[in-house]
Amino acid sequence: MRSMFADVVLARRIEAAESGLTREVAEAVRAHGTREVLLRALGGLGVGVWIGGSPFDKVIGWGFGDAEAEDAALRGFEDAVRSREGAVQLELSTLADLSRADALIARGYTLVGAENVLGMRLDRASLAPPAIEVRRARDDEGDAWIDTVVNGFEHPDGAHVAAHEAFPRDALVQVFHDIAGAQGYRRYLAMREGAIAGGASLRVHRDENGAIAQLAGAATLPAHRRRGVQSALLRARLRDAAEAGCDLAVVTTQPGSRSQHNAQNAGFALLYTRLVLVRGA
Incomplete structure (x- = not known):
């Protein structure tokens, strides 16, 4: 890479x-x-x-x-x-x-x-297949995908860095329904021992320079953590993104979080930071 x-x-x-x-x-x-x-x-x-x-x-x-x-x-x-x-x-x-x-x-x-915004140049030939089964969620698995990701978000990893904002479960469920309407949006499920272990998403954004893979919505159920589920979800999406013609993959993380650690271990580089400023009601 x-x-x-x-x-x-x-x-x-x-x-x-x-x-x-x-x-x-x-x-x-x-x-x-x-x-x-x-x-x-x-x-x-x-x-x-x-x-x-x-x-x-x-x-x-x-x-x-x-x-x-x-x-x-x-x-x-x-x-x-x-x-x-x-x-x-x-x-x-x-x-x-x-x-x-x-x-x-x-x-x-x-x-x-x-x-933090992290990025990786994509080359499918250098992307190894995931060790854990990862597949695209079927149309009839939309609710199962949302339930998996929301449950993962509701039980943050012990190494998770607190975000500047938090949302109740119903708001998280709603936003994942909303985001499904975006063009180029794909949902993934990771399977372990015959059960759903985690979920993630990918959006392909095409522009005049090629295509960008936006990685988001990744979460692992607590019972399946420390088993390589996040790495498998990441590898599967990167391979699909490269196959779809994406030359660049990006992911946004909380600074110092396990998500950032996993991304950098996978080859992502820290590109820049977004400052979050709020003007209250």
């Missing part, structure tokens, strides 16, 4: 993929017609979404475009969210224009956390 270095060009490409996912989830929720959805383009790559109590309530891809246009669009989005008594969460890449962070803090944003 080739080593990686992240410059602004690569960061823009990754943030565009993340913005695309966030937009598609919001559009899928809006299409259901059961919840109000705020969805705003914020100039350049940026997009702002507020559903209310969702992990996709955020501003992403902001800070790479024209400062005046992005700032004006963000203020409009803030007003819309605050009129609904919501909070605005902004995830700012450290390869974006960080000079604008001071203005955000001056008008009420607080730094509440960070997340």
